[in-house]
Amino acid sequence: MVELEPPLLDAVFHALGDPTRRRMLRALADGGVRTVGQLAEPFAISLAAASKHIKALESAGLIRREVRGRTHLCRLEPGPLATADQWLRFYERFWTDRLDALDRLLREDDARQAAASPPTPPTPKTRKGDKP
Amino acid sequence: MVELEPPLLDAVFHALGDPTRRRMLRALADGGVRTVGQLAEPFAISLAAASKHIKALESAGLIRREVRGRTHLCRLEPGPLATADQWLRFYERFWTDRLDALDRLLREDDARQAAASPPTPPTPKTRKGDKP
Numbered sequence: 602m603v604e605l606e607p608p609l610l611d612a613v614f615h616a617l618g619d620p621t622r623r624r625m626l627r628a629l630a631d632g633g634v635r636t637v638g639q640l641a642e643p644f645a646i647s648l649a650a651a652s653k654h655i656k657a658l659e660s661a662g663l664i665r666r667e668v669r670g671r672t673h674l675c676r677l678e679p680g681p682l683a684t685a686d687q688w689l690r691f692y693e694r695f696w697t698d699r700l701d702a703l704d705r706l707l708r709e710d711d712a713r714q715a716a717a718s719p720p721t722p723p724t725p726k727t728r729k730g731d732k733p
Numbered sequence: 734m735v736e737l738e739p740p741l742l743d744a745v746f747h748a749l750g751d752p753t754r755r756r757m758l759r760a761l762a763d764g765g766v767r768t769v770g771q772l773a774e775p776f777a778i779s780l781a782a783a784s785k786h787i788k789a790l791e792s793a794g795l796i797r798r799e800v801r802g803r804t805h806l807c808r809l810e811p812g813p814l815a816t817a818d819q820w821l822r823f824y825e826r827f828w829t830d831r832l833d834a835l836d837r838l839l840r841e842d843d844a845r846q847a848a849a850s851p852p853t854p855p856t857p858k859t860r861k862g863d864k865p
Contacts, residue, residue, distance in 0.1 A: 614750035618743055623820075630824060679827035686821040688755075692762060693818070695811035 610688060612661035613681045621646070622654050626663060629677040637673045742820060744793035745813045753778070754786050758795060761809040769805045 616622050625640050632639075641651030655675065658664045662681045667674045748754050757772050764771075773783030787807065790796045794813045799806045 610755070611750055611752060614746050617820075618746035618750055620743060623742070626824075630827065677824075677827060679824055679831055682821055682824045683828040686818065686825070688749075689814055689818045689821065692758075692809075692811055692814045695762065695809060696815040699811055 609662065609681060609684060612657075613663065613685045616657045616661040616663055617685070619654065619657075621651075622658055625654060625658060626677060629664065629675060634674050634676055637675065640675060741794065741813060741816060744789075745795065745817045748789045748793040748795055749817070751786065751789075753783075754790055757786060757790060758809060761796065761807060766806050766808055769807065772807060 621644055624643070628640060628643070629635055637652060637655060638648070640655060641648055644651065646654075655664065655666070659666055662678055664675045665678050667676070753776055756775070760772060760775070761767055769784060769787060770780070772787060773780055776783065778786075787796065787798070791798055795810055796807045797810050799808070
């Protein structure tokens, strides 16, 4: 039950648990670099509230901020997203198993139905009218 | 900037932002089914605190609880982890690009060094003293 960098994972998952912060990351993914004002713009929130969200993203290492005079430029930092993804992928076999089990059940159900019904002539794939 | 099921993602990422809850999920992944008491056991927390964590996991759809008399049995529900993973994988190209760029820089650096230094005989892989 050893975990890689749990404090980072805490901050990353916490940061991702808010729709405003997820949309800010998406804006950075779509647009490259954004000022704090540009990141805040699509939301009906104050600059102070936006700044708090940006700080949460920053302390999770999800964005990097470059200060140029009075302008703060933000960039996406994808590394911690890769760490979070790595954590999630441990569970991939569980959701894959679930889909495999569903697939198996459907096949078994098909087979049962085929065995229960009397043999019928194979259904033609094309109707007579389709042929010239 | 459309997101699939944002309220679910809020709850899932929030639930994952805590190391106790992540370890509970891991225990369910390793052990299949656990009672609330068994899930609480490895942590120095009260049953009430453990129950609160379990409720957070439950409301994110990450575990399913089956009540048998006075025993509550918990199981992992992998579906919402798959949804979170799907959200993260949108950003995969960013962390892959970053690694590719690093790889390119290292190769360019190698090529520059090779061009700058005069041709030398290949370095022997073993030292003379290594040979019997």
